[in-house]
Amino acid sequence: MSSPVPVSGAVAESSSNAVTLSTSPTISAHSPGSYFGSMNRRLTSSFTAPPKTLKPFNTEDMKVLLLENINKTAIDILNQQGYQVEVYKTSLDEEELIEKIRDVHAIGIRSKTKLTAKVLREAKNLVAIGCFCIGTNQVDLEYAARHGIAVFNSPFSNSRSVAELVIGEIIALARQLGDRSMEMHQNTWNKVSAKCWEIRGKTLGIVGYGHIGSQLSVLAESMGMSVVYYDVVPLMALGTARQISTLNELLSVSDFVTLHVPQLPETHNLISGPQIAAMKEGAYLINASRGNVVDIRALVNALSSGKLGGAALDVYPNEPAKNGPHFVETLNSWIPELVKQKNVILTPHIGGSTEEAQSAIGVEVGTALTKYINEGSTIGAVNFPELSLRPLSADEEGHVRVLYIHSNVPGVLRTVNEIFADHNIEKQYSESRGEVAYMMADIADVTTSDIKTLYEQLYNTPFRIAIRLLY
Ligand SMILES: NC(=O)c1ccc[n+]([C@@H]2O[C@H](COP(=O)([O-])OP(=O)(O)OC[C@H]3O[C@@H](n4cnc5c(N)ncnc54)[C@H](O)[C@@H]3O)[C@@H](O)[C@H]2O)c1
Numbered sequence: 001m002s003s004p005v006p007v008s009g010a011v012a013e014s015s016s017n018a019v020t021l022s023t024s025p026t027i028s029a030h031s032p033g034s035y036f037g038s039m040n041r042r043l044t045s046s047f048t049a050p051p052k053t054l055k056p057f058n059t060e061d062m063k064v065l066l067l068e069n070i071n072k073t074a075i076d077i078l079n080q081q082g083y084q085v086e087v088y089k090t091s092l093d094e095e096e097l098i099e100k101i102r103d104v105h106a107i108g109i110r111s112k113t114k115l116t117a118k119v120l121r122e123a124k125n126l127v128a129i130g131c132f133c134i135g136t137n138q139v140d141l142e143y144a145a146r147h148g149i150a151v152f153n154s155p156f157s158n159s160r161s162v163a164e165l166v167i168g169e170i171i172a173l174a175r176q177l178g179d180r181s182m183e184m185h186q187n188t189w190n191k192v193s194a195k196c197w198e199i200r201g202k203t204l205g206i207v208g209y210g211h212i213g214s215q216l217s218v219l220a221e222s223m224g225m226s227v228v229y230y231d232v233v234p235l236m237a238l239g240t241a242r243q244i245s246t247l248n249e250l251l252s253v254s255d256f257v258t259l260h261v262p263q264l265p266e267t268h269n270l271i272s273g274p275q276i277a278a279m280k281e282g283a284y285l286i287n288a289s290r291g292n293v294v295d296i297r298a299l300v301n302a303l304s305s306g307k308l309g310g311a312a313l314d315v316y317p318n319e320p321a322k323n324g325p326h327f328v329e330t331l332n333s334w335i336p337e338l339v340k341q342k343n344v345i346l347t348p349h350i351g352g353s354t355e356e357a358q359s360a361i362g363v364e365v366g367t368a369l370t371k372y373i374n375e376g377s378t379i380g381a382v383n384f385p386e387l388s389l390r391p392l393s394a395d396e397e398g399h400v401r402v403l404y405i406h407s408n409v410p411g412v413l414r415t416v417n418e419i420f421a422d423h424n425i426e427k428q429y430s431e432s433r434g435e436v437a438y439m440m441a442d443i444a445d446v447t448t449s450d451i452k453t454l455y456e457q458l459y460n461t462p463f464r465i466a467i468r469l470l471y
């Protein structure tokens with residue numbers, strides 16, 4: 001544990017409850033030294049008293065790594081907190097990632113960065129992960145939860161962008177726009193109408209009627225399509241759409257089939273040879289969900305045999321970590337065959353890549369990260385119990401907020417409340433999710449020396465996964 005040293009004058013001045021405790025630059029939320037320090041930040045309060053400045057650590061010690069070209073809105077939010085923010089436009093390969101992640105308290109990624117157990121094992125200081133996207137399959141969520149790392153995402157900020165892309169692709173496939181445009185770029189005039197269709201009156205089959213699927217349903221109906229959908233749970237139909245009880249039935253009645261399911265073991269190769277065989281002759285397949293939802297070899301066979309009239313793919317089993325000439329055979333062995341097929345639109349995972357979506361995601365996930373780091377709020381976490389307490393106000397002197405992540409076993413609250421016994425517990429809230437539970441508590445009548453004792457006692461409890469004390 002680092003030995004207490006006086007806080008700097010600037011911080012002491014800015015905070016009414018500055019204490020003579022500080023931290024080393026290697027501050028860690030998982031070690032007893034981690035809660036020492038100070039934080040110069042104002043919290044909003046629902047009370048008339050001015051907000052209290054919580055001081056979990058020196059903000060300049062807080063290191064955030066942002067990968068994959070995360071939007072400026074997020075960078076601004078994190079910079080405004082005074083964190084040290086390091087930004088990369090691309091993902092990092094595993095070796096570089098392990099090197100970088102050792103040092104940081106929070107990391108922001110999109111869909112390319114694989115935060116596996118192997119990588120997370122090295123992330124000794126990591127408190128939070130922000131997935132600046134919808135999908136969280138790139139993170140080992142369970143490992144993260146078991147090691148006290150909260151994961152946040154943006155569940156619907158890019159849904160509209162994906163739905164609009166799919167609408168564009170439905171028309172582009174029906175009119176063979178990709179091929180006509182490519183021919184013109186190669187100086188070939190090829191005016192044809194054979195197998196080109198209006199979309200009015202055609203049936204769109206949506207697999208997965210969640211945020212994206214249901215948004216798409218509304219757009220497609222407004223253009224005169226009939227919509228059917230298949231989902232593993234019963235869901236309210238929007239407009240005149242109709243839920244269908246089996247995937248095979250949906251496949252057999254749809255002119256266009258579009259996939260909007262998450263990456264799960266059950267959705268791996270959800271569409272393969274037998275499912276394609278169940279589709280209508282000349283139908284079209286669109287996949288903007290995750291790459292391994294479609295068996296691409298089976299798709300290539302169906303395109304070359306003429307069974308399918310075309311396909312649009314935005315996602316692939318293996319995707320390059322950065323822009324450039326990387327969509328080649330060494331990435332996925334079927335690429336040379338796929339790119340030869342007629343009426344196939346291939347896009348580089350851009351479903352959610354619009355200015356609107358990226359800016360909204362930056363705000364949403366950037367804010368969730370700061371609220372967790374500064375206040376302990378886990379609202380919006382995908383692997384943690386969701387909890388929040390109102391911020392402390394400035395007139396609440398001598399208070400400490402305890403954030404205690406622990407194994408979900410009997411007897412924890414009894415033990416913890418014995419540790420709190422000499423103090424008034426003003427608020428306490430606990431929630432579990434699977435094997436992990438999270439307790440937030442605001443404790444009154446706490447002196448500076450109590451903080452250290454409280455921390456040490458909590459640290460030594462057998463159920464502890466991670467602790468932070470904000471004061
Ligand atoms: N291409 C892109 O840029 C892009 C952008 C955003 C999201 N996505 C992907 O799209 C997926 C869907 O996004 P969403 O926001 O609509 O998710 P969502 O969670 O709102 O909806 C998913 C729906 O799929 C259903 N589902 C799950 N398993 C199923 C199965 N086996 N068969 C049928 N339905 C099943 C769920 O019940 C749910 O209703 C995301 O998980 C993400 O992987 C891709």
Ligand SMILES: O=C(O)CC[C@@H](O)C(=O)O
Pocket residue numbers: 110111112132133134135136158349351352353
């Ligand atoms: O922006 C990305 O990289 C991912 C987009 C999308 O697949 C998502 O999961 O939101």
